[in-house]
Amino acid sequence: MRDDIVHLTLNELLDANARFDLAAKGTTNHCPMALIALAKMGASPERLRQFFDRWEREVALIAPPVDTTITRRDWTEHLGDLAAFGALRQCFQDWVMDAGPVPVIEAVLQAGRFAPASNAFHALIRLAYGIEAGHAGEIASGLASFVASYLPIDVTLENHRRADSIEAAFDHVTRALRGTTLPQDFITSRLRAVAGDVRFGKAMLAPPSDTALLDDLARTTIGAYWREPDFTLLHTVTATRAARIVFNELRDDLVEQLLPDLWIALCAAYATVGPLPAASPAIPDSSLDWNDVCRMAVASNDEHVIKMTYTCLCEDRRDPSPRYLASAVRLVSSDSAGTESRSSAP
Numbered sequence: 001m002r003d004d005i006v007h008l009t010l011n012e013l014l015d016a017n018a019r020f021d022l023a024a025k026g027t028t029n030h031c032p033m034a035l036i037a038l039a040k041m042g043a044s045p046e047r048l049r050q051f052f053d054r055w056e057r058e059v060a061l062i063a064p065p066v067d068t069t070i071t072r073r074d075w076t077e078h079l080g081d082l083a084a085f086g087a088l089r090q091c092f093q094d095w096v097m098d099a100g101p102v103p104v105i106e107a108v109l110q111a112g113r114f115a116p117a118s119n120a121f122h123a124l125i126r127l128a129y130g131i132e133a134g135h136a137g138e139i140a141s142g143l144a145s146f147v148a149s150y151l152p153i154d155v156t157l158e159n160h161r162r163a164d165s166i167e168a169a170f171d172h173v174t175r176a177l178r179g180t181t182l183p184q185d186f187i188t189s190r191l192r193a194v195a196g197d198v199r200f201g202k203a204m205l206a207p208p209s210d211t212a213l214l215d216d217l218a219r220t221t222i223g224a225y226w227r228e229p230d231f232t233l234l235h236t237v238t239a240t241r242a243a244r245i246v247f248n249e250l251r252d253d254l255v256e257q258l259l260p261d262l263w264i265a266l267c268a269a270y271a272t273v274g275p276l277p278a279a280s281p282a283i284p285d286s287s288l289d290w291n292d293v294c295r296m297a298v299a300s301n302d303e304h305v306i307k308m309t310y311t312c313l314c315e316d317r318r319d320p321s322p323r324y325l326a327s328a329v330r331l332v333s334s335d336s337a338g339t340e341s342r343s344s345a346p
Contacts (some may be wrong), residue, residue, distance in 0.1 A: 002172070005045050005273055006045055009045035009048050009049065010035060010036065010133065011046055011133075011135065013035055013052045014035065014133065014135050014137060015137060016033045017029070017052075017137075017138075018063075018137055019062060019066070019087070020056070020061065020063055021063040021085070021086075022063075022085040022141075022144070022149070023061055023082075024036075024061055025059050025060075025061060028119055028122045028145075029060065029061075029090070030055075030122075030289070030303035030304075030307070031051075031059075031136075032058075032129065032138050033122075033125060033126055033303070033307055034055075034303040034307060035048055035051060035052065036132060036133045037131045037297075037306050037309075037310035038051060038306055041306075041309070042294060042295075042300045046290055052140060055294065059184075064083075064086065065086075065177035066087050067085075068235050068262065069091075070084060070090070070091045072091065072095055075088060075091055075092075075111075075147065075148075077284045079112055079150040080147075080148070080150040080269070081147075082149060084147070084148055085144050085145065085148040086144075088147050089140050089141050089144040090140075091140075091144075092104055092139070092140035092144055093136055093137055093139075093140035097136055101131065101139050102249050104139075105127070105139070105143065105249060106250060106251075108143045108146055108147065108175065109146070109250075109299035110257075112150070113145075113261060114152075114258045114261040115146065115150050115153070115261070116239065116243065116261060116262050116265045117151045117188075117191050117265040117269070118146050118149045118150055118151045119145050119146075119149035119151070120186065120187035120188045120191065120235060120346030121187075121238070121239035121242070121265070121269075123141075123142055123143075123146040123147065123149060124142070124146075124242045125142075125144075125153070125235075125242040125307075126138065126141055126142035127139060127142025127143060127146070127238060127242070127246055128142070128242035128243075128245035128246050129142070129242075131245055131246065149346070151188065151191065151195075153191075153265060153268055154195070155195070155264050156201075157198050157260055157264070160204055160206050161205060162205065162208060162209055163205035163206065163207060163208055166217060166220040167204070167220060167223075167224075169208075169267060170220070170224070171275065171276075173203045173267050173268075174270055174271050175203075175275060176199045177199055177274075180193075182194070185345055187269075189231055191265075191268050193272075194268045195268055200267075200271055204264065207263050212261055214243065214244050214247070217240045217263075218237075218241065218244075218315060218318070218319065219321065221236040221237045221266070222312070222315065222323045222324060222327060224236070224276055225237050225327055226280060226281070226283075226323045227279075227281065227327060228276045228277060229327075229330065231276055231304075232272055233269075233273060234304060236266055236269050236270070237308065237311055238308060238311045239266070240271075240313065241311050241315055283322050283323065283326045286325075286326070288333075289325075290313060290325065290340065293309060293313075293325065293328045293329055294309065294313065296332040296333075297328070298337060302335050305335045308327075309331060309332060312327055312328040
């Protein structure tokens with residue numbers, strides 16, 4: 001009975017979230033993603049409403065009225081058109097309701113070059129949360145974000161040698177851009193700067209051939225985040241899990257088509273951070289377990305603490321590693337102490 005009430009409350013709030021714009025004050029609209037993560041970690045209906053109300057009061061921007069109609073025939077004309085988000089969302093939601101989500105997801109992800117860096121990876125992440133929740137409006141919002149905030153990276157892997165490892169590839173691009181002065185405001189600004197730097201394209205290595213790429217990316221991204229708790233690196237962890245959720249819905253041949261651009265986008269993200277510390281810190285003993293960590297995350301008002309904790313929980317269940325719990329403990333402990341450090345997103 002309680003789960004039914006949580007589910008009904010979550011869907012009600014996700015529906016209500018449609019009145020918020022894609023952007024929020026100084027960030028993107030994380031509210032629906034955080035609500036889904038909170039519900040999955042055991043938040044009560046009251047806690048979901050509390051989070052939503054605070055977001056609406058302090059962070060949300062009300063979406064402008066939708067005064068245009070975008071159809072299934074002309075939506076591709078709006079790639080990169082942020083003002084079209086609301087109309088795109090309506091178009092995709094109607095389409096999902098008619099055809100189911102998979103044909104619409106496939107159509108959007110194949111329109112132009114796959115651009116997982118769009119909206120600082122939040123288009124991909126929001127789409128994945130929509131799929132997890134089975135919510136047509138949030139699936140549509142994720143797809144609309146892909147189109148409206150379209151950020152392809154015009155780099156090819158053709159004739160580039162293969163990396164010996166994922167870590168080696170990430171290190172190669174970060175060192176190629178070492179010393180570069182990047183914008184300090186938003187992740188997207190830094191991604192654009194790296195993508196436009198010819199040195200990045202020249203330094204790109206193709207991914208290792210003898211690897212299950214998504215699995216190894218997951219291990220590498222959490223390893224990097226444990227070494228350096230950087231805000232952009234946090235997004236590479238959550239984006240890699242999001243890609244797995246989305247790709248699980250797609251044909252194998254389409255996934256193979258999309259994987260190279262995910263690889264390029266993650267390399268670009270690492271290039272914005274710079275070389276990481278050589279040594280990985282030891283994992284300390286902790287009295288906190290996943291129940292404690294989830295309880296602390298559910299009590300947090302920080303959307304990134306909530307989403308990253310949930311990601312670590314899910315990834316640890318899928319492929320156990322002590323780094324997931326250790327990273328989540330560090331994050332929720334810093335949040336409780338008010339010491340977390342972050343840059344703006346998207």
